[in-house]
Amino acid sequence: MTAVTGEIISFEEAIQKYDPVLGFEVHVELNTKTKMFSSAPNAFGDVPNTNVTPVDLGLPGVLPVVNGVAVESAIKIGLALNCSIAEKCYFARKNYFYPDTPKNFQTSQYEDPIAYDGSIDIELADGTVFTVEIERAHMEEDAGKLTHMGGSTGRIQGAEYSLVDYNRAGVPLIEIVTKPIEGAGARAPELAKAYVAVIREIVKNLGVSDARMERGNVRCDANVSLRPHGREQFGTRTETKNVNSLRAVEHAVRYEIQRHAAVLDTGTPILQETRHWHEDTRSTTSGRPKSDADDYRYFPEPDLVPVVTNEAWIAKLRAELPEPPAERRKRLQADWEYSDAEFRDVVNAGVMSSIEDTVAAGVSASVARKWWMGEISRRARLAELEPAELGVTPELIVELQGLIDAGRINDKLSRDVLDGVLAGEGTPTEVVEQRGLAVVSDDGPLLEAIDGALAAQPDVAEKIRGGKIQAVGAIVGGVMKATRGQADAGRVRELILQRLGVEG
Amino acid sequence: MTDLIHLSADALAQKLASKEVSAVEVTRAHLDRIGAVDGAINAFLHVNTDEALLVAAGVDRARADDEALHPLAGVPIAVKDLIVTRGQPTTAGSRMLEGWQSPYDATVVRKLRAARMPILGKTNLDEFAMGSSTEHSAYGPTRNPWDLDRIPGGSGGGSAAAVAAFEAPLALGTDTGGSIRQPGAVTGTVGVKPTYGGVSRYGAIAMASSLDQIGPVSRTVLDSALLHEVIGGHDPQDSTSLTDPVGALVEAARRGEVEGMRIGVIRELQGEGYQAGVLARFHESLDLLRSAGAEIVEVSCPNFRYALGAYYLIMPSEASSNLAKYDGVRFGLRVVPDGAPTIERVMGATRAAGFGDEVKRRIILGTYALSAGYYDAYYGSAQQVRTLIQRDFAAAFEQADVLISPTAPTTAFRLGEKLGDPLAMYLNDVATIPANLAGVPGLSLPGGLADEDGLPVGVQLLAPARQDARLYRVGAVLEALLEETWGGPLLARAPHIEETTEVGSR
Numbered sequence A: 001m002t003a004v005t006g007e008i009i010s011f012e013e014a015i016q017k018y019d020p021v022l023g024f025e026v027h028v029e030l031n032t033k034t035k036m037f038s039s040a041p042n043a044f045g046d047v048p049n050t051n052v053t054p055v056d057l058g059l060p061g062v063l064p065v066v067n068g069v070a071v072e073s074a075i076k077i078g079l080a081l082n083c084s085i086a087e088k089c090y091f092a093r094k095n096y097f098y099p100d101t102p103k104n105f106q107t108s109q110y111e112d113p114i115a116y117d118g119s120i121d122i123e124l125a126d127g128t129v130f131t132v133e134i135e136r137a138h139m140e141e142d143a144g145k146l147t148h149m150g151g152s153t154g155r156i157q158g159a160e161y162s163l164v165d166y167n168r169a170g171v172p173l174i175e176i177v178t179k180p181i182e183g184a185g186a187r188a189p190e191l192a193k194a195y196v197a198v199i200r201e202i203v204k205n206l207g208v209s210d211a212r213m214e215r216g217n218v219r220c221d222a223n224v225s226l227r228p229h230g231r232e233q234f235g236t237r238t239e240t241k242n243v244n245s246l247r248a249v250e251h252a253v254r255y256e257i258q259r260h261a262a263v264l265d266t267g268t269p270i271l272q273e274t275r276h277w278h279e280d281t282r283s284t285t286s287g288r289p290k291s292d293a294d295d296y297r298y299f300p301e302p303d304l305v306p307v308v309t310n311e312a313w314i315a316k317l318r319a320e321l322p323e324p325p326a327e328r329r330k331r332l333q334a335d336w337e338y339s340d341a342e343f344r345d346v347v348n349a350g351v352m353s354s355i356e357d358t359v360a361a362g363v364s365a366s367v368a369r370k371w372w373m374g375e376i377s378r379r380a381r382l383a384e385l386e387p388a389e390l391g392v393t394p395e396l397i398v399e400l401q402g403l404i405d406a407g408r409i410n411d412k413l414s415r416d417v418l419d420g421v422l423a424g425e426g427t428p429t430e431v432v433e434q435r436g437l438a439v440v441s442d443d444g445p446l447l448e449a450i451d452g453a454l455a456a457q458p459d460v461a462e463k464i465r466g467g468k469i470q471a472v473g474a475i476v477g478g479v480m481k482a483t484r485g486q487a488d489a490g491r492v493r494e495l496i497l498q499r500l501g502v503e504g
Numbered sequence B: 001m002t003d004l005i006h007l008s009a010d011a012l013a014q015k016l017a018s019k020e021v022s023a024v025e026v027t028r029a030h031l032d033r034i035g036a037v038d039g040a041i042n043a044f045l046h047v048n049t050d051e052a053l054l055v056a057a058g059v060d061r062a063r064a065d066d067e068a069l070h071p072l073a074g075v076p077i078a079v080k081d082l083i084v085t086r087g088q089p090t091t092a093g094s095r096m097l098e099g100w101q102s103p104y105d106a107t108v109v110r111k112l113r114a115a116r117m118p119i120l121g122k123t124n125l126d127e128f129a130m131g132s133s134t135e136h137s138a139y140g141p142t143r144n145p146w147d148l149d150r151i152p153g154g155s156g157g158g159s160a161a162a163v164a165a166f167e168a169p170l171a172l173g174t175d176t177g178g179s180i181r182q183p184g185a186v187t188g189t190v191g192v193k194p195t196y197g198g199v200s201r202y203g204a205i206a207m208a209s210s211l212d213q214i215g216p217v218s219r220t221v222l223d224s225a226l227l228h229e230v231i232g233g234h235d236p237q238d239s240t241s242l243t244d245p246v247g248a249l250v251e252a253a254r255r256g257e258v259e260g261m262r263i264g265v266i267r268e269l270q271g272e273g274y275q276a277g278v279l280a281r282f283h284e285s286l287d288l289l290r291s292a293g294a295e296i297v298e299v300s301c302p303n304f305r306y307a308l309g310a311y312y313l314i315m316p317s318e319a320s321s322n323l324a325k326y327d328g329v330r331f332g333l334r335v336v337p338d339g340a341p342t343i344e345r346v347m348g349a350t351r352a353a354g355f356g357d358e359v360k361r362r363i364i365l366g367t368y369a370l371s372a373g374y375y376d377a378y379y380g381s382a383q384q385v386r387t388l389i390q391r392d393f394a395a396a397f398e399q400a401d402v403l404i405s406p407t408a409p410t411t412a413f414r415l416g417e418k419l420g421d422p423l424a425m426y427l428n429d430v431a432t433i434p435a436n437l438a439g440v441p442g443l444s445l446p447g448g449l450a451d452e453d454g455l456p457v458g459v460q461l462l463a464p465a466r467q468d469a470r471l472y473r474v475g476a477v478l479e480a481l482l483e484e485t486w487g488g489p490l491l492a493r494a495p496h497i498e499e500t501t502e503v504g505s506r
Helices: A011-017 A068-080 A185-206 A246-265 A311-320 A325-336 A340-350 A352-361 A366-382 A394-405 A413-423 A429-434 A441-458 A459-463 A469-483 A489-500 B003-006 B009-017 B025-040 B049-064 B107-114 B155-166 B181-188 B221-231 B249-255 B276-291 B301-324 B343-356 B357-369 B376-399 B422-429 B433-438 B469-487
Strands: A020-027 A092-095 A105-108 A115-123 A130-143 A147-150 A163-164 A172-178 A216-230 A238-243 A275-277 A283-291 B044-047 B075-081 B119-123 B168-173 B190-193 B213-218 B262-266 B295-299 B404-406 B443-448 B456-462
Touching: A011 A185, A011 A246, A011 B357, A020 A185, A020 A246, A068 A130, A068 A185, A068 A311, A092 A489, A092 B301, A115 A185, A115 A469, A130 A185, A147 B301, A172 A185, A172 B221, A185 A216, A185 A246, A185 A325, A185 B301, A216 A246, A238 A246, A238 A283, A238 A340, A246 A283, A283 B456, A325 A340, A325 A352, A325 A366, A340 A352, A340 A366, A352 A366, A352 A394, A366 A394, A366 A429, A366 B049, A394 A413, A394 A429, A413 A429, A429 B422, A441 A459, A441 A469, A441 A489, A459 A469, A469 A489, A469 B107, A469 B404, B003 B025, B009 B025, B009 B221, B025 B044, B025 B049, B025 B119, B049 B119, B075 B107, B075 B155, B107 B119, B107 B221, B119 B155, B155 B168, B155 B181, B155 B213, B168 B221, B181 B190, B181 B456, B190 B221, B213 B221, B221 B249, B221 B443, B221 B469, B262 B276, B262 B376, B262 B433, B276 B404, B276 B443, B276 B456, B295 B376, B301 B357, B301 B376, B301 B422, B301 B433, B357 B376, B376 B404, B376 B433, B376 B469, B404 B469, B443 B469
Parallel strands: A238 A275, B075 B119, B075 B168, B262 B295, B262 B404
Antiparallel strands: A020 A172, A020 A216, A092 A105, A115 A130, A130 A172, A147 A163, A216 A238, A275 A283, B044 B119, B168 B213, B190 B213, B190 B443, B404 B456, B443 B456
């Protein structure tokens, strides 16, 4: 079934010949305590089939009950996407047989979603703004997770058997559907990535989703079609399913544009189908044929009553909305006086909120950035965690920085202090004392070490005397090594230059 | 102890309260009766001997300790096998669920347990409640205690027959298109379909969610009211459950008052297609109510003629979706075909083997009616008819406080008589279906025996939604007047059932 890959033309040529039209269906898993229609915990990573009630397994006789918090989250997402909120909306059953769907129907919304007709501005890296129209955002439930065993590919084809975990079955989902996005041209892949990034940021900022793409909290189906420039009618689209990283969204859209163009160039029509994205080959392969006539036999869910909203409720939720991410970013960058590049790095590292909290706790914006972008990010990478998950509090950073500013420790020692604090040895001050990490501030032992270092590298000493002051680093290094790091590097530098009679 | 089985639930409750009899004695008497006659009747799919006796013994101890007890504590009950119960199998009358045990109790079962009513066992039904004769059970038909060659109605033939054969004083049924009321009519018992939402559906295996309703089965109107108050009321686990309190149903049944009430005869639910003996008894009931001071008026519900057609689109549509979960993946029957057993083939083979013909017929009908291109013509139109029927009821209830009709057009037919003709079978529910489509409550009570065959006839009362109390108020009066003419309960005239030597539970 795997379609031939590699039959693509260059992106530039594709864009020259064709006008891409995009469309996205983004599924956002909500972080409610319980599932969409049951009281089972909504939790990631637990032992399979433990977060299930009879409702989640679709046992005979069970009935769903709507999670009110999930409805509020849906409304908040709708409001953040500038949607209208339905006064009354219904759930519907989407009927299809698949073993990850316990009832063999998904409870979703069909004709009347809770939120509709919105729009959101997407700013690209160079400041270009695209307005993406939102068709709808509706509530539904997630399916369970299938693991195909015994095959080499992990796909159902060739598997000997499959395991199913219903922990995810019934987790609340909001599906956000765009209207067709026209006019992106060569920016289409970039816009695709930026759009999904904005959705992720919005739902994270609202606090309604953990928004971790690697955990499937935000999943994107990307629709692509091409049409010759100047034609109004859309071409046939393909839907690349479950593209689950920002980079992959960009690559998948780019690839599909190139592939469509290659197919269209041969005069062959595009097959309306779903496509699978392969990160390893950065290409898509054919999924299943998809037509507009896919028959899910939708009908109104008779086990649930309509969701009815009112103006007071919506006004209350609107009042609770946090500052929109784009506005917040503008405000913080101005406050902190970061360059565009610095600020972008901070955002990409996911430490903007941490820096905000740290600045609020009492250090300068540049110091907060040094910590979060430096030592803490480094540790997070090693631990494969988010920086904010390491347990470093703003108060801890303030205290560490205070010790450095007072000259009691240096930057290098501060890392050992952090180790001690994170290992539960006490406050930074206590760790300094217990570990004996204080900087060597008595000049006596330092001068001894300096003399030793100068004697060991007479040629370097000569260069410095001759005016090559930048060579002092080598001597400083020797001194730091000799004192096992427990020296204030700035003071060492001063003393070396004094010793050599050179003006720093 | 044989006498105990002939007592009403109300009478049993009084004897238990006064410690004249023990709950164990009452429960044992019914279990013995089941052992003696159920070989002939086949009302029970499972007899819950040990647990029932254990619960009864607990009630007796509690009473000895002067603990506060529910009035029905110690009064045994049978439960339709469509309602899930912990500790007992639940089959829905289907091979699909043979041997399956629910890990949870239906809300109504929790309420029975809270009232400490011993559950005698699970009663037979048409598979997934689809049928009007109980012949579609995968576990053999139930027989009508009035004539063992005749059907006990359906789908709740097991509950009705158990009560009619004095195997249980009370039973639970479910009513989607008449499955409580029509069996009540043909077995000479009382059956009530409450207002939609009046009783939690949580734990009732769904056939058609927008129509299904659990209700009481008994031998007297008052007994149904007693049971209705136990099982009724809001349940947060059923979103379609009403928030209203259950209402003073027992009080209504005890008061029994029709003077000055307007009782509407539905013009469209009589005449052609109705057996002469059924209509004769029906008109006698009207005369009795008139004599008691009620005003009999005629009302017209012109859209009722479309009810059966709409029902046979809405019900199968919902059923086709509700029954999709029976696929062999998570519970119940799993059939693995020879060759490469892909998931599609396992699901297909399981459903082919697990479902009977009537279930398949309805799944196919419903799947078709919901299909793209047909939805508007079938499901959509049927929902419009539903609205029209609701309007007919609303107009009728402007002119009458309650409505009245025969419950079923005929008395019990012979086993096998209509099995080959599904449409003829469906016509049994012509008078009961409108109430389900509109969500209004209905009660069937015995109206006497038809002259031509000597079999029970049912009289149906219908009230506006949430006015279930009116059914009990009028039903109790009519029941008293009829019993006066009969010189006792109708079931006292039922033929003797040969007791077999079979003892104990199966």
